[in-house]
Amino acid sequence: MSEVTRHPAERTESRAEATEGPTRSGYIAIVGRPNVGKSTLLNRLVGAKIASTAPKPQTTRHNITGILTEGDTQMVFVDTPGIHRGGRRLLNRVINEAALAALQQVDLAVFVVDRTRWTEEDALVLERIRASGRPAIAAVNKVDAVDKKALLPALAALQRRHPFEAYVPVSAVKGTNLDALKAEIRQRLPEGPFLFPEDQISSRSERFIATELIREQLVRTLRDEVPHAVFVEIDSLEERPRLVAIGATVWVERPSQRAIVIGRKGAMLKKIGARARRSLESFFGKQVYLELWVKDKVGWQDNPRVLASFDTTGL
Numbered sequence: 001m002s003e004v005t006r007h008p009a010e011r012t013e014s015r016a017e018a019t020e021g022p023t024r025s026g027y028i029a030i031v032g033r034p035n036v037g038k039s040t041l042l043n044r045l046v047g048a049k050i051a052s053t054a055p056k057p058q059t060t061r062h063n064i065t066g067i068l069t070e071g072d073t074q075m076v077f078v079d080t081p082g083i084h085r086g087g088r089r090l091l092n093r094v095i096n097e098a099a100l101a102a103l104q105q106v107d108l109a110v111f112v113v114d115r116t117r118w119t120e121e122d123a124l125v126l127e128r129i130r131a132s133g134r135p136a137i138a139a140v141n142k143v144d145a146v147d148k149k150a151l152l153p154a155l156a157a158l159q160r161r162h163p164f165e166a167y168v169p170v171s172a173v174k175g176t177n178l179d180a181l182k183a184e185i186r187q188r189l190p191e192g193p194f195l196f197p198e199d200q201i202s203s204r205s206e207r208f209i210a211t212e213l214i215r216e217q218l219v220r221t222l223r224d225e226v227p228h229a230v231f232v233e234i235d236s237l238e239e240r241p242r243l244v245a246i247g248a249t250v251w252v253e254r255p256s257q258r259a260i261v262i263g264r265k266g267a268m269l270k271k272i273g274a275r276a277r278r279s280l281e282s283f284f285g286k287q288v289y290l291e292l293w294v295k296d297k298v299g300w301q302d303n304p305r306v307l308a309s310f311d312t313t314g315l
């Protein structure tokens with residue numbers, strides 16, 4: 001499977017020619033409860049649309065890496081799937097284990113909190129950070145949404161909860177203070193050679209990114225009607241000179257959900273397909289031919305075979 005790279009014209013000058021001195025590189029886990037802005041932050045930092053950012057919690061079920069190479073530093077980000085309370089469902093357990101495993105393998109954690117709200121779920125994620133023993137930077141997100149005067153008490157409260165390496169107020173949506181966040185991360189990465197080629201933005205395959213982009217449009221278009229019972233599987237992805245042909249199956253749990261996804265006379269599916277196609281076209285930079293099928297499979301969230309096809313290995 002091919003790796004995803006920037007367009008050749010965007011390739012940066014080789015680092016060896018640009019600067020002298022040792023390079024730094026490492027793995028960074030972006031962790032936090034659902035909806036705090038992890039995907040938005042990753043997209044902002046890496047400068048490419050990889051993670052799903054639909055306005056719904058828990059749309060990202062995979063560990064996603066985005067790679068940022070700037071000057072002498074290469075940061076390999078892992079966007080963990082979120083850490084959830086125990087939960088009976090196999091899917092939640094797999095997600096929890098994947099999140100903790102991802103944490104233990106990184107050089108540094110970036111703990112994202114929503115400036116406007118601290119919940120039990122935040123505390124749970126913080127517990128996992130402690131358990132992992134990894135150093136962590138607190139990124140206090142959504143500072144655009146609140147009164148600046150309220151920020152200091154929030155930072156102080158966070159300091160009482162855990163001795164973080166640094167406390168950085170950011171706005172992922174507006175891109176505020178991300179240079180400061182990158183500087184704090186950089187300082188804490190070990191010296192060493194780059195881990196990936198410099199022009200690589202993600203070690204994920206195009207196939208994986210295609211599932212994320214399709215799922216994003218599904219969740220955005222359907223809103224509350226079909227919650228998180230959707231799973232997208234790419235059946236075929238064929239890159240031709242002027243066109244990318246993609247065939248994908250949208251799995252839902254029940255026939256009633258299937259009817260909602262398809263809509264009256266197929267109208268809903270048509271709308272989802274058109275939006276997903278536009279988003280895929282901007283990612284591939286080519287015309288996309290997209291064929292979507294909707295199938296139902298009762299209880300896919302508890303089916304180990306389906307779960308095995310989730311790539312939760314992350315690193």
Ligand code: GDP
Nearest residue numbers: 034035036037038039040053055142171172173
């Ligand atoms: P994740 O579940 O942690 O990955 O969160 P997302 O990145 O999907 O973001 C969840 C919601 O918060 C989305 O509606 C985002 O647009 C919103 N969001 C993310 N970052 C910011 C921010 O800096 N400011 C504001 N106001 N909203 C944000």
